[in-house]
Amino acid sequence: MKLRTLGSVIALGVGLVAGAAMAEYPERPINMIIPYGAGGATDISARTIAEALGTAAGTPLIMANVTGAGGATGSVAVQNAKPDGYTMLFARVGSHSVNPAMKATLPYTLDDFRFVTVYEINPVACAVRPDSGIESMDDLVAKVAEGGVSYSSSGVGSLLHLAGAMVLKEFGVENPLTEATHIPQQGGGAAATAVLNGTATFICTNTSALANFVANNQLKALMVTTEEPVVGFDAPTANELGKPRLNALVGWTGIAGPAGLPDDVSAKWGDWITEAAQDAKFAETMSSMGSVIDVMSPDEAIAFINNQYSVFRALVDELGMRIEG
Amino acid sequence: MSLMDSLAAGLSLVGNVEAFLMLFIGLVVGVVAGAIPGLSATMAVALTLPFTFAMTPINAILLLLGVYKGGIFGGSIPAILIKTPGTPASSATILDGHPMAERGEAGRALGMALYASCTADAVSNLALILFAGWLASFALNFGPPEFFALILFSLTIIAGVSGESLLRGALSALAGLLLATIGLDLVYGTNRFTFGDPNMMGGLNFIAVLIGLFAIPEIIAMAWNPVAHLGRTRALGKSRCTFADYAKSFKSIIRGSLIGVFLGSIPGIGAAPSAFLSYSEARRTSKNKANFGKGEIEGVAASEAGNNGVAGATLIPLLALGVPGDVITAIIIGAFMVHGLQPGPMMFILNVDIIYGLFIGLIVSSVFLLVVGSVAIRGFRFVADVPKRILMPGVLVLCIYGVFAVNNNIFDVGVMFVMGWVGYIMMRNRIPAAPFLIAFILGPLLEDNFRQSMLMSGSDPSILFRGPITWFFWALTAITVFAITRSTLRKTVPLS
Amino acid sequence: MSQKSLHLRLGIVASLFALFLVLYAIPSFVFAPSNVGNIILSPKFWPFVLAGLTGIVGLSLIFNAMTAASDAPFEDEEDVHPEGSAPWMRLGALAVIMMITMVALPRLGMVWTTMLAFAACAFLFRTRHPKAALVCAVVVPLLLYAFFAHVAGVAVPQGDFVRLP
Numbered sequence: 001m002k003l004r005t006l007g008s009v010i011a012l013g014v015g016l017v018a019g020a021a022m023a024e025y026p027e028r029p030i031n032m033i034i035p036y037g038a039g040g041a042t043d044i045s046a047r048t049i050a051e052a053l054g055t056a057a058g059t060p061l062i063m064a065n066v067t068g069a070g071g072a073t074g075s076v077a078v079q080n081a082k083p084d085g086y087t088m089l090f091a092r093v094g095s096h097s098v099n100p101a102m103k104a105t106l107p108y109t110l111d112d113f114r115f116v117t118v119y120e121i122n123p124v125a126c127a128v129r130p131d132s133g134i135e136s137m138d139d140l141v142a143k144v145a146e147g148g149v150s151y152s153s154s155g156v157g158s159l160l161h162l163a164g165a166m167v168l169k170e171f172g173v174e175n176p177l178t179e180a181t182h183i184p185q186q187g188g189g190a191a192a193t194a195v196l197n198g199t200a201t202f203i204c205t206n207t208s209a210l211a212n213f214v215a216n217n218q219l220k221a222l223m224v225t226t227e228e229p230v231v232g233f234d235a236p237t238a239n240e241l242g243k244p245r246l247n248a249l250v251g252w253t254g255i256a257g258p259a260g261l262p263d264d265v266s267a268k269w270g271d272w273i274t275e276a277a278q279d280a281k282f283a284e285t286m287s288s289m290g291s292v293i294d295v296m297s298p299d300e301a302i303a304f305i306n307n308q309y310s311v312f313r314a315l316v317d318e319l320g321m322r323i324e325g
Numbered sequence: 326m327s328l329m330d331s332l333a334a335g336l337s338l339v340g341n342v343e344a345f346l347m348l349f350i351g352l353v354v355g356v357v358a359g360a361i362p363g364l365s366a367t368m369a370v371a372l373t374l375p376f377t378f379a380m381t382p383i384n385a386i387l388l389l390l391g392v393y394k395g396g397i398f399g400g401s402i403p404a405i406l407i408k409t410p411g412t413p414a415s416s417a418t419i420l421d422g423h424p425m426a427e428r429g430e431a432g433r434a435l436g437m438a439l440y441a442s443c444t445a446d447a448v449s450n451l452a453l454i455l456f457a458g459w460l461a462s463f464a465l466n467f468g469p470p471e472f473f474a475l476i477l478f479s480l481t482i483i484a485g486v487s488g489e490s491l492l493r494g495a496l497s498a499l500a501g502l503l504l505a506t507i508g509l510d511l512v513y514g515t516n517r518f519t520f521g522d523p524n525m526m527g528g529l530n531f532i533a534v535l536i537g538l539f540a541i542p543e544i545i546a547m548a549w550n551p552v553a554h555l556g557r558t559r560a561l562g563k564s565r566c567t568f569a570d571y572a573k574s575f576k577s578i579i580r581g582s583l584i585g586v587f588l589g590s591i592p593g594i595g596a597a598p599s600a601f602l603s604y605s606e607a608r609r610t611s612k613n614k615a616n617f618g619k620g621e622i623e624g625v626a627a628s629e630a631g632n633n634g635v636a637g638a639t640l641i642p643l644l645a646l647g648v649p650g651d652v653i654t655a656i657i658i659g660a661f662m663v664h665g666l667q668p669g670p671m672m673f674i675l676n677v678d679i680i681y682g683l684f685i686g687l688i689v690s691s692v693f694l695l696v697v698g699s700v701a702i703r704g705f706r707f708v709a710d711v712p713k714r715i716l717m718p719g720v721l722v723l724c725i726y727g728v729f730a731v732n733n734n735i736f737d738v739g740v741m742f743v744m745g746w747v748g749y750i751m752m753r754n755r756i757p758a759a760p761f762l763i764a765f766i767l768g769p770l771l772e773d774n775f776r777q778s779m780l781m782s783g784s785d786p787s788i789l790f791r792g793p794i795t796w797f798f799w800a801l802t803a804i805t806v807f808a809i810t811r812s813t814l815r816k817t818v819p820l821s
Numbered sequence: 822m823s824q825k826s827l828h829l830r831l832g833i834v835a836s837l838f839a840l841f842l843v844l845y846a847i848p849s850f851v852f853a854p855s856n857v858g859n860i861i862l863s864p865k866f867w868p869f870v871l872a873g874l875t876g877i878v879g880l881s882l883i884f885n886a887m888t889a890a891s892d893a894p895f896e897d898e899e900d901v902h903p904e905g906s907a908p909w910m911r912l913g914a915l916a917v918i919m920m921i922t923m924v925a926l927p928r929l930g931m932v933w934t935t936m937l938a939f940a941a942c943a944f945l946f947r948t949r950h951p952k953a954a955l956v957c958a959v960v961v962p963l964l965l966y967a968f969f970a971h972v973a974g975v976a977v978p979q980g981d982f983v984r985l986p
Contacts, residue, residue: 156514
C-alpha cells in the first residue's frame with residue numbers, strides 16, 4: 001500500500017510539473033495566508049468563507065496563519081510569493097490601509113498587491129465605561145479639554161490607534177495626539193479590557209469586538225461610524241451627529257495577491273467570491289459576528305481601499321503621526 | 326432560579342451521550358496534539374473551532390475545552406521523553422521530568438504528571454464554580470501598575486531555577502530579556518534590532534526559541550559525543566508512579582493548583598509562568614532542594630499542577646467578564662459568539678443553563694483526563710526505548726515540522742537552529758536555560774506594563790504603588806529578594 | 822575547567838557585550854522617534870537598562886572569579902575527549918547540515934529536505950542500525966507530512982520539483 005501510494009505520488013508529481021504550463025488555473029490547492037492569529041476576527045472570517053470559496057473554486061484552500069508585526073509578516077510573505085495565484089492573502093484594514101498610511105518603515109506598499117475583492121465591512125463603534133459619566137461624544141470632547149483622557153488600541157498602526165485620533169479630530173479636538181493619551185495594548189482583547197478596568201477612557205474599534213460588553217452593560221457605546229445604525233448598539237450614527245467623513249472609518253476584510261497577478265486569475269476570484277457569498281452558513285456566521293457582507297468586484301475593491309488610504313494618509317500627515325524610525 | 330433548578334437545567338443540557346462524547350473526543354485530540362511539538366494546545370483549539378460551528382453551543386464549548394485541557398497535559402509527554410515541550414506551558418516539566426526519563430523512570434514521571442494534572446484540574450474547576458464571581462471582580466483590579474508589580478515578583482522565580490550559580494542564572498535571564506526586545510516597539514512602533522528584516526519585526530517566535538533552546542542542544546551534544554549515553558542505565562520505561570510518590574508531592578500539587586487558579590483568573594499571564602512559579606515554590610519549601618533539576622519527582626508534580634491549575638481558572642474572567650485570559654480562551658470566546666452567546670455577567674442570568682452545563686462537563690473532564698491520559702502514557706512511553714541515535718534525527722525532523730507549523734514561516738526554523746547553538750554554548754558553559762526562557766516570556770510583559778503605567782500617569786512613577794495589590798507584590802518581591810540574598814551570602818561560597 | 826576560570830571568561834564576555842550594546846548596537850539598531858516626550862518612554866530606555874544590568878552581572882562575575890570562586894575543577898567535567906579533533910568535525914558537519922536544510926527547505930520542499938537531513942544526522946551519529954535509520958529517514962518525514970498537511974491542514978512547503986498530494 002505504502003509503496004503504491006509513493007509510486008503514484010511520484011508519478012503525479014512529475015505529471016504536475018510537466019503539465020503546469022498548460023493546465024488551467026487552479027489545478028492544485030491554493031495557499032491562503034492569514035496575517036493575523038488563530039481565533040481573531042480576520043481568522044474566523046477567513047475560515048468561514050474558505051469552505052464556500054473552495055467549493056466555488058473547485059480546489060481546496062489551505063489556510064495558513066502567518067502572524068507578527070501587525071499583519072506585516074504575513075503580508076510580506078505574499079508580496080514575495082510568485083504571482084501565479086497559488087498564494088493569496090486575506091488583507092485587513094490594519095495591514096492594508098492603516099499600516100501603509102502610518103508606517104514609513106513598512107516593507108511593502110499598496111502597489112505591491114493586487115486586490116481581487118473586499119467581501120465584508122465591520123462597522124466601528126466608540127465606547128466608554130458606563131460609570132465614567134460620559135454619555136455622549138460631546139461629553140467625551142469636554143472631558144478631553146479637562147485633560148487626562150486616554151484611549152486604548154491593539155498596537156501602533158492598528159485601526160484602533162488611528163480611529164481614536166480620527167474621531168477626536170472630527171469632533172473638534174485640535175491636536176488629539178497631545179490632548180489625549182494613546183495607550184497601546186497587545187491585541188484587541190486586551191484593548192477592550194483596558195477600558196473595562198479603567199486603564200483607558202475610551203476605545204474605538206469594530207463593533208464585533210464590543211458587542212458582548214455592550215450587551216452586558218459593561219461598556220456604553222457613544223457612536224457608530226456607519227450610515228446605518230448597528231443592531232445591538234443603542235448609539236447615534238456618525239451621520240446623525242453630522243460627521244459623515246467618519247463613514248470612511250470602517251474595518252474590512254478582502255483578498256489580495258502579489259502585484260503581478262494575471263488578469264484572468266483576478267477575474268476568476270471575482271466570480272468565486274460572488275458565488276461564495278451566497279452561501280447561507282457564511283452569511284449567518286458573519287452576521288452573528290457583527291459584520292456586514294458587501295462583496296466588491298476587483299475594481300470596486302481597489303477604489304474603496306485607495307479612498308480609505310488617502311483619507312487616513314491625509315489625517316496622518318496633518319497630525320504628524322507617521323512613524324519614520 | 327435556585328441552585329437546584331440551575332443544576333437540573335444544566336444537567337438536562339449535558340445529560341446526553343453526545344455532550345460527554347464531545348468532551349472525550351476533545352480530550353483525545355488535545356492530548357495527541359499536545360504531545361506533538363509545535364502543535365500546541367492553542368493550535369489544536371484553533372483547528373477544532375471550525376468543526377464546532379454546526380454543533381449545539383454546549384457541545385461545541387465542551388469539545389473545545391476538552392482539547393484545551395488535553396493539550397496542556399499532552400505537552401508534558403514529549404517534555405519528559407524527548408526534552409521538547411509540546412506546548413509552552415510544559416517547559417517547566419522538562420527540568421525534572423527529562424532527567425527522570427534519562428534515569429529510566431519515564432513511566433514514573435509521566436504518571437506523576439498525569440495525577441498532578443488531574444488533581445490541579447479538579448481544584449481549578451472547583452475554584453471556577455465556587456469563586457468565579459469573586460475572583461473575576463478581583464481580576465478587574467489588575468491594571469498595568471498591578472501587572473508590573475506581579476511580573477516583577479514573578480521574575481524572582483529565576484533564582485529558583487538558576488541551579489548551581491545565581492550569577493550565571495542572572496546572565497541567562499538577561500540574555501533572554503535582551504532577545505525579547507527584538508521587534509516593533511509597543512508605544513512608538515519603531516524597529517528594535519530588526520536589521521530591516523520583515524520576519525524580525527514580529528519578534529522571535531516563542532515556540533521556535535523554546536524548542537531551539539531545549540531540544541536542539543541535545544542533538545548537537547549527540548554530534549559531540551554519539552556514545553555518551555551508552556554507559557548509562559537507560560532502562561525501559563516500565564517504572565510506575567506509586568501512591569507514596571503522590572502522597573509525598575501532594576502539598577506541592579495543591580500549592581501549584583492554587584497558584585494556577587490565582588494566575589489563571591488574572592487575564593494575560595498564561596500557564597507557563599504559573600508552572601515555573603509553582604516549581605520554584607515547591608523547590609524553595611522542599612526538603613530535597615538539592616535534588617531539584619536532577620530528576621526530583623516533586624518538581625514534575627509542581628510544574629504540571631501549576632500549568633493545569635490555570636486551565637479551569639482562565640474561564641473565570643471569560644465567563645464572568647467576557648475577557649479572554651490567554652490566546653486559547655480568546656478563541657473559545659469566538660466560539661461563544663458564533664453561537665450568539667455573549668459571555669459576561671449577563672450570561673449568568675440569561676444562559677444559566679449553559680453555565681451549569683459547562684460546570685458539570687468540567688467536573689467530568691478531570692475524570693476523563695485521567696482515563697485518556699493513562700492510555701496515552703501507555704502508548705507514548707516506549708518512545709524512551711527507541712535507540713537514541715535514531716531517535717535524535719527523528720526529533721530534529723519533528724522539530725522542523727512543528728516549528729514551521731506554528732506560524733507557517735521557514736524563518737522560524739532558522740531561529741530554532743540558531744537558538745539551538747546558543748543553547749548548546751550555554752550548556753557547555755554551565756549557564757542554565759530555564760531563566761532565559763522565563764525572562765523571554767516575562768520581559769516584554771514587564772516592559773509593556775511599565776510603559777503603559779507611565780503613559781497612564783504622565784511619567785509619574787508613584788502610580789507603580791497606587792493600591793493594596795501593588796503594595797502586596799512589592800512587599801513579596803522585597804521579602805523574596807531579601808531571602809535569596811541571605812541564603813546566597815550564607816553559603817560557604819558566596820554568590821555561586 | 823574550574824568555576825574560577827569559567828566565571829572569569831563569562832564575566833569578560835558579558836562585560837564586552839554590554840559595552841558593544843551601549844556603544845554600537847543600541848544607537849544603530851534601535852530607532853526612537855524625535856518627539857519622545859520623556860526619556861523613560863523612549864524605545865531605547867529598556868535596552869539600555871538591560872545592557873547596563875548585563876555589564877553589572879559581567880563585572881560581578883569577574884569580581885567573583887577574582888575573590889570567592891573555587892579553583893577546583895567541576896566534578897562532573899568530561900575528561901579530555903578520546904577522539905581528538907573528531908568531535909569538532911562532527912559539530913561543524915551538523916552546522917553544515919542545518920545550513921543546507923535552511924537553503925533547501927523552500928526549494929526542495931520540506932519532505933525531501935528532512936529525509937536527507939534525517940539520513941545525514943543518523944550517519945553523523947554513527948548509528949548501529951543503518952538499515953533501520955534509512956527506513957526511518959524515509960518513513961518519518963512522510964508520516965509527518967501526511968499528518969501535518971492532511972490532518973492539521975498546514976501548508977507544508979512543497980518545493981519546485983516534486984509535489985506530494
